[in-house]
Amino acid sequence: xxxxKKVAIGMGVYFLVCTLAxxxxxxxxxxxxxxxxxxxxxxxFWYVLWVFMVFVGCLILYRxxxxxxx
Amino acid sequence: MQDWMIVTGITxxxxxxVLLIGLMARNQESSTLExxxxxxxxxxxxxxxxxxxxxxxxxxxxxxxxxWAYGQGAPALYLMAYLGLGLLPWWVLGPKAARxxxxxxxxxxxDLISDRFSSKGLSAIIALVSxxxxxxxxxxxxxxxxxxxxxxxxxxxPFWLGALAAFVIVTVYVYASxxxxxGWTNVVQGIIMVVVAWVLxxxxxxxxxxxxxxxxxxxxxxxxxxxxxxxxxxxxxxxFSSIILVSAIGFTMWPHLFMKSYGADSEKTIKxxxxxxxxxxxxxxxxxxxxxxxxxxxxxxPLSNPDNVLPELVVSVADFSPWFIGIMLxxxxxxxxxxxxxxxxxxxxxxxxxxxxxxxxQDMPESRVVLxxxxxxxxxxxxxxxxxxxxxxxxxxxxxxxYGAVVQFFPLIVAxxxxxxxxxxxxxxxxxxxxxxxxxxxxxxxxxFEIHAGICGLVVxxxxxxxxxxxxxxxxxxxxxxxxxGSKASLQDIDExxxxxxxxxxx
Numbered sequence: 001x002x003x004x005k006k007v008a009i010g011m012g013v014y015f016l017v018c019t020l021a022x023x024x025x026x027x028x029x030x031x032x033x034x035x036x037x038x039x040x041x042x043x044x045f046w047y048v049l050w051v052f053m054v055f056v057g058c059l060i061l062y063r064x065x066x067x068x069x070x
Numbered sequence: 071m072q073d074w075m076i077v078t079g080i081t082x083x084x085x086x087x088v089l090l091i092g093l094m095a096r097n098q099e100s101s102t103l104e105x106x107x108x109x110x111x112x113x114x115x116x117x118x119x120x121x122x123x124x125x126x127x128x129x130x131x132x133x134x135x136x137x138w139a140y141g142q143g144a145p146a147l148y149l150m151a152y153l154g155l156g157l158l159p160w161w162v163l164g165p166k167a168a169r170x171x172x173x174x175x176x177x178x179x180x181d182l183i184s185d186r187f188s189s190k191g192l193s194a195i196i197a198l199v200s201x202x203x204x205x206x207x208x209x210x211x212x213x214x215x216x217x218x219x220x221x222x223x224x225x226x227x228p229f230w231l232g233a234l235a236a237f238v239i240v241t242v243y244v245y246a247s248x249x250x251x252x253g254w255t256n257v258v259q260g261i262i263m264v265v266v267a268w269v270l271x272x273x274x275x276x277x278x279x280x281x282x283x284x285x286x287x288x289x290x291x292x293x294x295x296x297x298x299x300x301x302x303x304x305x306x307x308x309x310f311s312s313i314i315l316v317s318a319i320g321f322t323m324w325p326h327l328f329m330k331s332y333g334a335d336s337e338k339t340i341k342x343x344x345x346x347x348x349x350x351x352x353x354x355x356x357x358x359x360x361x362x363x364x365x366x367x368x369x370x371x372p373l374s375n376p377d378n379v380l381p382e383l384v385v386s387v388a389d390f391s392p393w394f395i396g397i398m399l400x401x402x403x404x405x406x407x408x409x410x411x412x413x414x415x416x417x418x419x420x421x422x423x424x425x426x427x428x429x430x431x432q433d434m435p436e437s438r439v440v441l442x443x444x445x446x447x448x449x450x451x452x453x454x455x456x457x458x459x460x461x462x463x464x465x466x467x468x469x470x471x472x473y474g475a476v477v478q479f480f481p482l483i484v485a486x487x488x489x490x491x492x493x494x495x496x497x498x499x500x501x502x503x504x505x506x507x508x509x510x511x512x513x514x515x516x517x518x519f520e521i522h523a524g525i526c527g528l529v530v531x532x533x534x535x536x537x538x539x540x541x542x543x544x545x546x547x548x549x550x551x552x553x554x555x556g557s558k559a560s561l562q563d564i565d566e567x568x569x570x571x572x573x574x575x576x577x
Contacts, residue, residue, distance in 0.1 A: 015158055019318075022151040023311035033290050033297045039283030041290070041297040044358075047147045051154035051351045058345040061161070066338060 011061045018057065021050050073392040074223040080396030081219075081403065088407070089239050091258060128207075128409035129214020130469050131357055132267075132402040133377045139361025140368075141376035143296030145305040146358055151314045153351035156321030157344045163322055164331050164340045166487045166557035171332035173556065179328035179479070180424035186486045186553050187494045188545070190428050192501070196479065197424035199505060200325050203475035204417035205454055206468040211410035212237055212458035215403055221381035222399040233458055236403055240411040241451045259404035264353055266401030270384065271356020274363045277388050282359060289365055296365055309520035313470060316524040320477035326416040337561045360384075410451075418446035474512060474524030478504045481532045485539075487557050490550040496539030504531025 020026040030046035037045040131149075138146035167182065176182050179200075184193035212233045219232020272282070279285035289296055296302050299310065321327075334340050357380075364379040367387060373379060380402075385395055422443045427434050434442075481500055485492035508527030511517035517526050544550075 019155055022155065023314050024307040027299070027310075028307065031298045033286075033294060036283060036286060039281065039286060040355075041144075041286050043144055043298050044147060044286075047150045047154075048352070048355065051150060051348050054154045054158070055345070055348040058158075058161075058348065062341055062345050065341070 007061070007064050011057065011064075014057050015054070018050055018054050021053075022047065073395075074226045076392040077222050077396040077399060078227060080393065081222075081399050084400040085235065085239050085403070088258065088404075089242060129211045129218070129402070129406035131354065132380055132405055133214050133217065134210075134469060135354060135357045136361030136364070136380045137375075137377035139358045140364040140373070140379040142301040142303050142305060143362070143365070144299050145301040145303075145310055146361060148310060148314050148317070150351045150354050150358075152317035152321065153354065154348045155314070155318040157347040159319070159322045160327070161341065161344055163483060163487065164327075164334075164344070165337045165561065167328050168331045168334055168337065168340060169559060169561050170553065170557050171328070172561060173559075176332060177329065178420055178423055179325040180420065180428070182328065183479075183482050183486060183497070184424075184428065186550070187482075187492075187497045188549070189494050189497070192494070192497060193424045193428040195498075195501060197420050197428075199475055199478060199501070200420045200424075201417055201450075203324075203472040204413050204420075205450075205457065207472045208410055208413045208417065208450070208454040209457045210468045211406040211413065212455050215406040215410075216458060217378070218381060218399055218402050218406070221378065221385050222395055224385070230459060233455060236407050237410060237451050237455055240407050240414065241448055259408045262397075262401045262404050266398055267353050267356045270398055271359045273390070273394075274360050274383060274388060278363055278367055285359070285363060289362060293365055293369070296362070306520050309522070312520075312522040312525045316470070316477050316522045316528070317473050319480050319528070320473035320524065323476040323479040323483065324416075325420055325476075326412055329416060329419065414447050414451050414454075417450050418443050421450070422446055470522065470524075471512060474508050474522065474527065475505070477524045477528055478508060478531055480528060481535045485535065486553050488554060489539075490547065490554050491539055491544055492535065492550075493539045493542045493545055495542045496535045496537075499538040500531045500535030503534045504528060507531075 017026075027043075027046065030043055032043065033041045035042060038048075040048065135146065135149055138149070170176065170182060174181075174185065176185070180193040180196040183196060184190060215236040216229040216233030219227045219235070220229045223232075275282045275285045279288055286297065293302075300306060331340060360380050360383065364373070364383050367383060368379070373382060384390060384398060390398075422439060426442070427439060478501060481504070482497055485497070504527040506527075507530045508523050511523035511526050517523050
């Protein structure tokens with residue numbers, strides 16, 4: 001399997017996890033108020049967290065595809 | 071001087087500034103259609119980022135978003151989820167759309183689809199579905215602008231006048247300068263929106279509760295049902311998950327996204343935009359905090375329309391200085407107008423090119439097409455303005471209805487890039503059946519398990535597209551390869567190929 005395919009499958013799985021974390025069933029585990037993080041209820045913070053994870057994933061994918069050369 | 075005059079003065083100054091920036095950006099390129107529609111295909115990252123950002127942050131973000139947090143609580147987080155996820159499919163689809171657009175000179179989304187399925191009729195149907203999605207979306211912006219003006223000036227500027235002022239300006243600068251005008255004004259509006267949202271969110275939480283943490287502690291003590299699913303009105307997981315999916319999938323199906331990708335200067339620009347995009351979701355944090363703040367403030371005397379929670383809270387209850395309210399109003403109007411200008415621009419392009427020119431008058435000279443597109447910018451804006459005056463519907467309903475319509479393009483786009491076996495009959499049958507199912511479950515019957523009508527339509531659409539395609543004769547393999555294989559060649563190769571050809575012809 002070449003590098004491009006590995007990257008595609010790996011990142012595909014990563015973003016699938018991010019998606020499932022924000023809808024049923026992933027979000028069900030985070031459905032509570034405690035503990036408050038940065039003053040936000042945990043369920044609210046959960047979305048702040050996963051949006052950040054999507055951002056990090058995009059950053060990694062960009063580096064993998066275009067890294068090294070500007 | 072009375073407070074409302076200060077508010078109005080600041081806002082008018084702002085609107086004039088926006089108009090000037092839009093007109094200054096006018097350049098030679100706007101006189102050709104390609105220049106007018108795709109910005110001459112040389113838009114840089116900085117502008118592209120704000121064009122796209124200003125597109126989603128509409129009147130909905132400042133009114134409907136807090137409205138949901140106030141009325142329902144936790145389910146409003148669907149907005150953050152779909153903004154985070156929405157642009158991901160574009161990583162794969164965007165560069166492919168840009169490559170084929172560059173290679174074959176497409177200007178609209180329907181150009182691409184109707185070329186692949188060799189059908190002008192398909193182009194007409196796509197145009198109708200798109201305009202059906204654009205009109206409620208544009209109406210939403212106008213309703214929002216009018217309401218904001220009215221609330222911020224305590225009714226001294228009536229709804230009809232506020233809405234009219236904002237949209238005359240939008241129409242004028244779209245009319246005068248095309249996409250580049252939209253780009254530069256969106257840079258300014260995008261920055262103002264971000265600053266206003268955060269300042270307002272923190273200020274509201276401090277004024278009523280002494281901070282964000284204490285605010286949520288108080289809500290937890292008095293009305294904890296707002297802080298977790300299923301929220302105050304009992305939204306189920308199926309409904310919640312399916313509105314996230316319909317919005318996230320529909321997000322990359324908006325015709326203007328395709329038009330802008332044809333204008334992108336490189337694939338890296340497209341991907342850089344996607345990388346930065348989830349961060350836009352963070353603009354919703356302060357916006358939702360404002361909505362949550364309303365829960366206890368209006369506990370004894372609930373608002374009749376939850377969408378009004380932000381202006382009610384900021385203008386009537388919090389009693390901030392008129393200078394601050396003026397800037398807030400400018401920021402919110404910025405959101406409504408920047409989205410409105412994009413929508414008016416795309417809707418008229420789609421209507422003129424994909425319906426009128428493609429089907430009836432393929433020989434129309436380009437200068438006439440440009441003129442007609444400009445005329446329709448005015449016609450569509452006026453139409454949406456009249457709708458806003460007579461039909462101020464729920465903002466969330468309007469937005470989700472629009473997404474339910476555009477999401478029906480998804481199977482077609484995927485087939486264009488990946489599935490050679492898809493046929494013209496399959497494309498027609500899928501798009502029509504999907505749209506009808508979506509309309510049925512939107513207006514005539516409640517959808518099964520509260521799943522969003524757009525998702526129901528999408529499932530039927532996909533099944534019918536695959537089924538009918540397999541039952542009909544395949545399209546010529548040379549033709550379909552042009553799209554599936556052709557979309558794999560990088561944008562750089564396409565440009566080099568083109569310049570090599572032009573070198574050969576001059577030599």
